[in-house]
Amino acid sequence: MHAIEVENLVKKYGDFEAVKGISFKVKKGEIFAFLGPNGAGKTTTVHVLTTLLRPTAGRAIVAGHDVVKEPMEVRKKIGIVFQDPSVDRDLTAYENMLIHGRIYGLSRNELKEKIEMLLKFVELWEFRNRPVKFFSGGMQRRLEIARALLHEPEILFLDEPTIGLDPQTRAHIWEYIKAMKEEHDMTIFLTTHYMDEAEQLADRIAIMDHGKIIAEGTADELKKLVGNDIIYLRLESPKEELKCIKADFIKGCRLLPDGRVRLDVENAAEALPKLFELASEGGVKILEVTYHRPTLNDVFLHLTGREIRDEGGESNAMKMVMRARMRR
Numbered sequence: 001m002h003a004i005e006v007e008n009l010v011k012k013y014g015d016f017e018a019v020k021g022i023s024f025k026v027k028k029g030e031i032f033a034f035l036g037p038n039g040a041g042k043t044t045t046v047h048v049l050t051t052l053l054r055p056t057a058g059r060a061i062v063a064g065h066d067v068v069k070e071p072m073e074v075r076k077k078i079g080i081v082f083q084d085p086s087v088d089r090d091l092t093a094y095e096n097m098l099i100h101g102r103i104y105g106l107s108r109n110e111l112k113e114k115i116e117m118l119l120k121f122v123e124l125w126e127f128r129n130r131p132v133k134f135f136s137g138g139m140q141r142r143l144e145i146a147r148a149l150l151h152e153p154e155i156l157f158l159d160e161p162t163i164g165l166d167p168q169t170r171a172h173i174w175e176y177i178k179a180m181k182e183e184h185d186m187t188i189f190l191t192t193h194y195m196d197e198a199e200q201l202a203d204r205i206a207i208m209d210h211g212k213i214i215a216e217g218t219a220d221e222l223k224k225l226v227g228n229d230i231i232y233l234r235l236e237s238p239k240e241e242l243k244c245i246k247a248d249f250i251k252g253c254r255l256l257p258d259g260r261v262r263l264d265v266e267n268a269a270e271a272l273p274k275l276f277e278l279a280s281e282g283g284v285k286i287l288e289v290t291y292h293r294p295t296l297n298d299v300f301l302h303l304t305g306r307e308i309r310d311e312g313g314e315s316n317a318m319k320m321v322m323r324a325r326m327r328r
């Protein structure tokens with residue numbers, strides 16, 4: 001059975017179609033990422049899947065329940081970490097956890113153990129009695145993750161889990177996400193506009209643009225849409241030696257105007273040792289090697305003709321401040 005099944009999902013805001021009939025399935029226990037630029041429709045999809053928004057058309061089954069017909073059943077089985085902070089800044093970390101747990105009907109006794117375990121998991125136990133307003137952005141996000149895990153959800157939704165955080169904190173949060181999957185066999189659905197995040201974390205990625213899924217697969221499968229890895233070699237005497245480096249793992253071989261040799265291979269990391277072996281057997285001297293593996297950005301560029309930009313000129317931090325102001 002799948003953790004999430006979505007068929008022809010549409011969400012309109014007035015006349016504007018933010019999600020245009022998407023279909024996908026998420027397997028139990030996998031990390032599935034929605035990757036796309038701002039405005040692609042990722043948050044809208046998460047809000048529909050977590051029962052916060054009603055779909056305009058289509059069907060979504062989350063943890064075995066229809067989001068429209070059985071929203072309460074869905075809510076019991078999911079945890080959510082929103083893009084915008086949602087912890088109470090005036091309360092301590094412990095109080096935030098306690099209140100959330102009580103809302104989910106957990107007893108004080110049950111909660112005592114769970115809160116300690118989860119705050120330790122996100123390394124906030126020693127800060128449990130400190131009001132959240134004194135927490136850094138990264139600490140707040142870790143608290144939100146711990147809070148979302150209190151009622152042991154089957155599926156965790158993370159909307160841009162590391163937006164606006166520094167690289168070190170982002171890497172830290174990635175570790176927690178990986179641990180949740182590996183140690184608790186949790187299904188994780190995350191949205192991101194960071195390519196490295198999708199690549200680091202996701203078992204499968206759906207690339208979203210203008211309300212549509214334009215490609216889906218593992219990072220390697222998506223990169224294959226662009227083509228092969230490319231190796232550039234500078235040889236001591238390229239022209240006459242070119243035939244010496246022909247082999248079945250080389251899909252294409254060209255001499256470039258600047259004198260370098262360009263080789264198309266399926267996997268550069270596997271091809272390079274073989275290449276050195278062949279060169280040494282053939283007595284060919286390699287002076288320089290560089291290689292290029294297609295990135296997810298290359299994939300997006302290949303599919304749309306545009307790049308996934310980090311934030312069209314507006315910094316993440318600025319965007320969050322603006323959003324927080326708009327909410328007030």
Ligand SMILES: Nc1ncnc2c1ncn2[C@@H]1O[C@H](COP(=O)(O)OP(=O)(O)OP(=O)(O)O)[C@@H](O)[C@H]1O
Nearest residue numbers: 013016018036037038039040041042043044045160
């Ligand atoms: N409440 C709303 N009313 C009208 N339009 C909206 C509303 N919420 C979102 N939109 C529009 O729907 C489109 C998709 O927005 P959505 O927030 O789902 O995208 P996203 O991929 O999550 O981007 P971001 O990461 O910036 O949130 C955007 O064009 C956005 O302006």
